[in-house]
Amino acid sequence: MNTQTATTTSALMPPLRRPSRPVRAASRIVLTGFMGSGKSTVGPLLAAELGWTFIDLDAEIERRTGLSVPQIFSEQGEAAFRKEETAALAAVLGRTRTVIALGGGAPETLGNRLLLEQTPATAIVYLAAPFATLVDRCTAQSTTIRPNFADPAAAQARFAARHPIYNRLAHVRIETDGLTPEDSVAAVLATVAVKSSPA
Numbered sequence: 001m002n003t004q005t006a007t008t009t010s011a012l013m014p015p016l017r018r019p020s021r022p023v024r025a026a027s028r029i030v031l032t033g034f035m036g037s038g039k040s041t042v043g044p045l046l047a048a049e050l051g052w053t054f055i056d057l058d059a060e061i062e063r064r065t066g067l068s069v070p071q072i073f074s075e076q077g078e079a080a081f082r083k084e085e086t087a088a089l090a091a092v093l094g095r096t097r098t099v100i101a102l103g104g105g106a107p108e109t110l111g112n113r114l115l116l117e118q119t120p121a122t123a124i125v126y127l128a129a130p131f132a133t134l135v136d137r138c139t140a141q142s143t144t145i146r147p148n149f150a151d152p153a154a155a156q157a158r159f160a161a162r163h164p165i166y167n168r169l170a171h172v173r174i175e176t177d178g179l180t181p182e183d184s185v186a187a188v189l190a191t192v193a194v195k196s197s198p199a
């Protein structure tokens with residue numbers, strides 16, 4: 001797999017070295033990135049292009065618990081949400097021919113990173129964008145309630161802490177600023193080599 005050329009992700013932060021760990025025949029593609037990075041928009045389009053299944057990890061958590069993500073945060077707290085997130089990730093990660101969109105905070109949990117890194121044939125793609133773009137996208141998506149975007153200063157601090165984590169974890173980083181979701185799909189397909197379907 002080739003890697004995507006990196007450009008500066010945020011004017012606030014120095015550019016990081018581009019990820020460069022090849023996956024030769026991915027059976028699953030995991031999309032990571034901050035809230036508003038387009039994981040839940042790009043994911044279904046990418047899955048459709050490949051003829052694969054799409055799983056949104058937040059939707060999977062909601063299905064497993066019978067509660068919405070904001071409900072889990074307000075009724076049980078973020079730590080309880082993170083436990084459900086790890087359980088849901090472990091449950092779905094074995095599936096093949098699947099695109100999985102992680103929640104923006106999932107890679108902060110060490111256990112989740114180990115699960116992702118130790119599952120063979122897993123291509124991890126970081127959909128990156130400057131913080132200002134993420135704010136614009138999250139503001140435009142007024143129907144999506146994100147407890148961890150409520151406080152802009154705290155969200156920016158989370159973004160600064162997570163950007164290097166996403167970058168280290170990913171095999172490929174795609175700078176999505178100025179790209180349509182379809183452009184991002186094309187960029188993923190150009191850089192991730194997927195396992196050909198069984199004859």
Ligand code: S3P
Binds near residue numbers: 039102105145146147
């Ligand atoms: C979170 C991101 C959300 C969701 C939860 C927490 C975060 O997912 O998992 O609200 O901490 O970044 P999206 O990245 O899909 O918005």
